[in-house]
Amino acid sequence: MQLAYMQEYKSGEVFVGRGQHLLKQNTTTDHLYTVLGGVMLRYRTLDDGRRQIVNFLFPGDLIGLQSAFDDEVCHSVEALVDSRLCRFEKQDFHDLIVKHPSLGFDITWLAAKEETALESHLVSLGQRSAKERVTYLAVWLLNRASATGMLEDDNRLTLPIKQAQIADMLGLSLVHTNRTLKALSREGLVDWKPGRIRIADIDKAAKYAEVPRYSKNDRPFI
């Protein structure tokens, strides 16, 4: 646990209320963040207003790694629920990695995991049908949430995700997302009511959406 090092570099805590933004696309930032609590989402907007949610962020996730090497951030980050973050100065980043290499190792670990997640999302968008995508997302969210102890019981997650957000994550229209949710609910595969996801048979759902086996490796928490 690198908490000691981290304290040294931590430059403050940040609270972001539900619906508020931490970062806006095409701006610059001097900070890196780590999610301490809450859930956030990261998205990119095109000029004509189309929006793609790239990923959800859970406690332990790193925000702004890309911006550590590049001036402008190419996505916005918004809180899905009230969230708490740990802030670092970007300029300390090189120093930090060099002085605490095992922390550099953990950061690389997180970056690799994030890449794996994006890869999975990419496969979903590229190859799966609407029903498969929704199921995939539901299972994936339950897995991530479960890893941070956010589940009420084994197959239920309370999280105020709007259908418009599901649509923007999965590359579907809002209307079709709605119909797909209904269909999955009717079939008993995924029961995603406003604000609450429930999956009766998670193995069945995971198999249907071919969600990659959930890695139990402990995620470093920095």
Add this chain to the structure above:
Amino acid sequence: MQLAYMQEYKSGEVFVGRGQHLLKQNTTTDHLYTVLGGVMLRYRTLDDGRRQIVNFLFPGDLIGLQSAFDDEVCHSVEALVDSRLCRFEKQDFHDLIVKHPSLGFDITWLAAKEETALESHLVSLGQRSAKERVTYLAVWLLNRASATGMLEDDNRLTLPIKQAQIADMLGLSLVHTNRTLKALSREGLVDWKPGRIRIADIDKAAKYAEVPRYSKNDRPFI
């Protein structure tokens, strides 16, 4: 330049002929690789045979970072043209980062860039039409190739990419990919004949597909 360190850890060079595999999904590997020359592609296959190409790999890119933390690799890597790689022992990885922190920094850099690329691809798959996707991919490939000096002249790239591969990268059917290529060629936006991409007006194409401004930062070559 870390070439000195790298030599110490390098455990060999690997050649992979066009069409041959470096890694196969769901196997394990003891190695990490760096592309020294050539172009490769990384893809994931679903149980029913659907395939998603996740990214193209150019010289300087790292392969297998995810597998450094996770046993099984979740994608296959195949050579698009004859390629040459530098091989490292996975078990040395932690050691390497700790002993040569600035190398850890470069690896993190590469990981962040890879993440940025996947993010862009994700936006394409989620939000763009077939014509936009093809244009996006063409421009992106030209940008990447240009960074490694593979371009014959400013707007032409020779690379034996099959239409089936374009389709699998963009989440389109083979037939529709073919028609889209024709359409773009007719319109003079992108001229993608078998084995050769040519873009008459690259700014126009980049604007049409909203390809993010290409970062000139020098990519570390390890």
Add this chain to the structure above:
DNA sequence: CGCGCGGTTGACCAGTATCAACCGGAGTGG
């Protein structure tokens, strides 16, 4: 010469988008 692979084209179909309208609840101001 024949085969196979990559590419091309046509006909038809399905999944998903779009447009439009409506519903119910929460907040708000008169």
Add this chain to the structure above:
DNA sequence: CCACTCCGGTTGATACTGGTCAACCGCGCG
């Protein structure tokens, strides 16, 4: 306290992008 509005969700009708099936072409190669 009620009317109004806004937001998120729901539903129907219709349009269209892109998928599927099937056939054919040209070329390189054994």
